Amino acid sequence: MIQEKRIVKKSSQTATYTCFSRGCATREKDPQFRGPDYLAECLFPPLARIMLNVTPLRRFVMQKMFPPGIHEYVLARTKAMDDAFVEALDSAFDQIVLLGAGFDTRSLRFANHNRGTKIFELDAPTTQQEKIDVLHRKNLAIPKELIFTPIDFDRQDILEVLSKSGYRTGMKNLFLWEGVTMYLTADAVDSILSFIRRTSATGSLVVFDYIFASVLRKENRLYGEEKGYDMVARVGENWTFGLEEDQIGTFLKDRGFCLIRHFSPQDLQKEYLTRPDGTSFARINETHSIAKAEIVK
Numbered sequence: 001m002i003q004e005k006r007i008v009k010k011s012s013q014t015a016t017y018t019c020f021s022r023g024c025a026t027r028e029k030d031p032q033f034r035g036p037d038y039l040a041e042c043l044f045p046p047l048a049r050i051m052l053n054v055t056p057l058r059r060f061v062m063q064k065m066f067p068p069g070i071h072e073y074v075l076a077r078t079k080a081m082d083d084a085f086v087e088a089l090d091s092a093f094d095q096i097v098l099l100g101a102g103f104d105t106r107s108l109r110f111a112n113h114n115r116g117t118k119i120f121e122l123d124a125p126t127t128q129q130e131k132i133d134v135l136h137r138k139n140l141a142i143p144k145e146l147i148f149t150p151i152d153f154d155r156q157d158i159l160e161v162l163s164k165s166g167y168r169t170g171m172k173n174l175f176l177w178e179g180v181t182m183y184l185t186a187d188a189v190d191s192i193l194s195f196i197r198r199t200s201a202t203g204s205l206v207v208f209d210y211i212f213a214s215v216l217r218k219e220n221r222l223y224g225e226e227k228g229y230d231m232v233a234r235v236g237e238n239w240t241f242g243l244e245e246d247q248i249g250t251f252l253k254d255r256g257f258c259l260i261r262h263f264s265p266q267d268l269q270k271e272y273l274t275r276p277d278g279t280s281f282a283r284i285n286e287t288h289s290i291a292k293a294e295i296v297k
Contacts, residue, residue: 086113183241262292
């Protein structure tokens, strides 16, 4: 289902970019806008760690690597999804599933919040194995609740793969679906949402981000749009799925979910990138939004 043509043999380039952005955010001087992912840099290759620690070089690389506002979007998204992850742990959800985990570090960063919630990280074998190898090389303790679950989304059934890893149906779950939907087909998105609804208890949550359909049409009316589209195309991980800007509530309702929180680009700007005096830290890329939805049956 998830398009992995390039990442069958190599780890995801966009996952690597995201990890680098998270690491760079930890060097922000203003603590209000400092990135929380202090483990991201542990997953960097040596050259990237050098760039991280040389401020002029880091800023130059970020300017060249990221479309306008994408680094700021990744910062806001990381904080929003951190909040959902910690809330699920503190509420003793039975299971958390990371769909397309990439180089996510939440299971390690928030291990002290976990009172027995099983965490399943699903991703392409190449990306996941690279992450596991780095964690071992860095002697980073892998929590006993964390279960790495390699999957070929194109050829394997999610429930079958998860069940072999100990996933139980009918439990109260959180699904984090970060930076993934835009690389899928509409049918794949529907299939995964159906899986989530069928196998989870009422009150389970899914948090995901998505791009606007206008981006796929290349209308180029949103801040950072054109260069964002060009970036993912350049690394061979094209955007293929988006939603109209005012359709998220209806989209989820039609699939058995209730939208309980929505972050538009403007909401993310206000929540995570605005100072107490109302001035902005930086302008966010306007092509993405984040939805938090609950299963209703």
